[in-house]
Amino acid sequence: MIQKQKGCNDITGREAKVWKYVDSVIDSLMEKYNYNYIRTPIFEATELFHRGIGESTDIVSKESYDFVDKGGRSITLRPEGTAGVVRSFIENKMYGDPNQPIKVYYNGTMYRYERPQSGRDRELTQFGMEILGSDDPLTDAEIISASVNLYKMLGLKEIKVNINSLGDNESRRAYREKLIEYFKPHIKDLCEDCQERLEKNPLRILDCKVDCDNDIIKNAPKTIDHLNDASRERFEHVKEYLDIMSIKYEVNPNIVRGLDYYNHTVFEVEAKVDGFGSNNVLGGGGRYNGLVSQLDGPETPCVGFATGIGRIVKALELEKVKLPIVEDIDLFLLYVNEDEKKYACYLAQELRLAGFIVDTEYTGRGLKGQFKQADRLNAKFTIVLNSEDLDNNEVKIKNNKTKEEEIISLDVLIYYLDEQLASMEDDDECGCGCHEDGYNCDDDCDCTGDECKCENKEKHHKKKGE
Numbered sequence: 001m002i003q004k005q006k007g008c009n010d011i012t013g014r015e016a017k018v019w020k021y022v023d024s025v026i027d028s029l030m031e032k033y034n035y036n037y038i039r040t041p042i043f044e045a046t047e048l049f050h051r052g053i054g055e056s057t058d059i060v061s062k063e064s065y066d067f068v069d070k071g072g073r074s075i076t077l078r079p080e081g082t083a084g085v086v087r088s089f090i091e092n093k094m095y096g097d098p099n100q101p102i103k104v105y106y107n108g109t110m111y112r113y114e115r116p117q118s119g120r121d122r123e124l125t126q127f128g129m130e131i132l133g134s135d136d137p138l139t140d141a142e143i144i145s146a147s148v149n150l151y152k153m154l155g156l157k158e159i160k161v162n163i164n165s166l167g168d169n170e171s172r173r174a175y176r177e178k179l180i181e182y183f184k185p186h187i188k189d190l191c192e193d194c195q196e197r198l199e200k201n202p203l204r205i206l207d208c209k210v211d212c213d214n215d216i217i218k219n220a221p222k223t224i225d226h227l228n229d230a231s232r233e234r235f236e237h238v239k240e241y242l243d244i245m246s247i248k249y250e251v252n253p254n255i256v257r258g259l260d261y262y263n264h265t266v267f268e269v270e271a272k273v274d275g276f277g278s279n280n281v282l283g284g285g286g287r288y289n290g291l292v293s294q295l296d297g298p299e300t301p302c303v304g305f306a307t308g309i310g311r312i313v314k315a316l317e318l319e320k321v322k323l324p325i326v327e328d329i330d331l332f333l334l335y336v337n338e339d340e341k342k343y344a345c346y347l348a349q350e351l352r353l354a355g356f357i358v359d360t361e362y363t364g365r366g367l368k369g370q371f372k373q374a375d376r377l378n379a380k381f382t383i384v385l386n387s388e389d390l391d392n393n394e395v396k397i398k399n400n401k402t403k404e405e406e407i408i409s410l411d412v413l414i415y416y417l418d419e420q421l422a423s424m425e426d427d428d429e430c431g432c433g434c435h436e437d438g439y440n441c442d443d444d445c446d447c448t449g450d451e452c453k454c455e456n457k458e459k460h461h462k463k464k465g466e
């Protein structure tokens with residue numbers, strides 16, 4: 001039997017519905033922040049990632065899916081989205097667009113040849129957002145706020161935002177010297193990779209996966225203590241804007257990120273829910289002012305963020321967040337003979353076009369088996385199509401919950417279903433089926449309805465407030 005590749009996943013059933021839901025929340029969030037969707041290729045020239053992300057990073061030196069295509073070109077499956085967006089920005093001369101800055105988002109598969117473990121896959125899906133063409137600290141704060149708002153809109157509460165600043169080039173150079181000076185006497189106690197990193201890129205030692213618990217790394221000098229005045233002032237502005245937006249964060253000098261292109265603000269959002277394991281960073285990003293010019297474009301300040309959809313789905317599951325996912329159908333059509341089957345075919349078409357979720361029988365089950373199937377699909381209503389009723393232009397419709405049956409004219413079926421389904425929603429404590437615990441609100445929501453994102457918030461909050 002052929003099996004899926006290591007570190008790849010089949011997303012099916014309910015989990016697939018959760019993925020689609022997360023995607024829909026992302027689209028709606030990005031609409032509010034006025035970002036345009038961008039699709040870039042899944043494979044690019046190897047050089048783009050090697051030059052863009054950095055030769056000495058793990059992503060490039062160890063985890064890169066490189067191959068030579070039939071035309072002899074060196075190709076790499078994208079390990080992340082930022083480099084492709086920057087290539088597209090330069091190639092399509094987006095810097096010449098009067099509508100600056102360029103704000104784009106993507107949501108697609110990335111590939112990293114990692115040792116697979118929980119939360120660390122070889123094929124992963126990232127949602128990412130990038131602002132190209134502004135150095136305003138407000139854009140750093142906007143990216144951080146959008147990421148936090150995404151997690152909040154999804155109903156996640158147990159998250160922590162860590163921010164740090166790597167400073168501008170001058171600060172980074174000074175800090176680099178300090179790090180080399182600090183690590184040199186201890187270098188024999190660190191792993192082989194770190195010994196190589198010392199001269200090439202000492203910052204990478206700080207996010208070594210092998211030595212991360214080593215005190216030598218923990219006690220290393222902190223970037224934040226080596227910022228020049230301009231960088232420190234810039235970072236203060238970012239924090240100020242975050243405070244204005246009531247975004248909670250912690251300044252964590254250990255955040256340096258695993259990619260070389262960052263300067264100034266860097267940040268990561270951690271899941272704090274029990275059971276997540278060690279790969280608990282939901283998303284991260286930061287400013288990368290040098291990347292566009294490094295890839296032969298004009299000097300362009302940029303900032304961005306990306307988050308793994310798989311890790312979000314895991315956090316939603318561990319936090320037991322109730323989601324407004326449709327797990328039932330409106331109507332199941334049952335039949336016995338070919339004439340009734342043809343009517344099922346016709347009626348299903350009409351009702352689906354009218355907006356109802358309708359299913360029917362496809363495997364030759366008897367009526368008993370069809371009723372069982374209707375139950376498995378959580379059908380709210382069933383109709384047994386019977387030639388005699390149909391000759392009278394009628395159907396017998398059964399409410400699958402109350403088991404009540406009614407004979408109604410086919411002429412009013414759509415109207416009847418509309419009315420019945422609407423009254424079922426009214427009976428639901430919360431119309432969206434998700435909100436009994438105030439899951440979309442802040443922790444301290446007192447159910448005035450202000451923070452609630454639910455479409456039925458007025459009805460729901462009226463009930464809760466009473």
Ligand code: HAM
Pocket residue numbers: 079080081082112114119120121122123124125126128129130258259281282283284285286288303304305306307308309310311
């Ligand atoms: P990154 O930190 O490498 O940043 O990845 C962002 C997120 O992608 C991680 O926090 C994690 O949720 C998810 N992720 C990464 N690797 C894996 C994996 N092997 N398995 C599952 N999920 C994973 C970037 O990629 C930058 N491009 C972010 C950025 C955008 N910076 C500026 N703009």
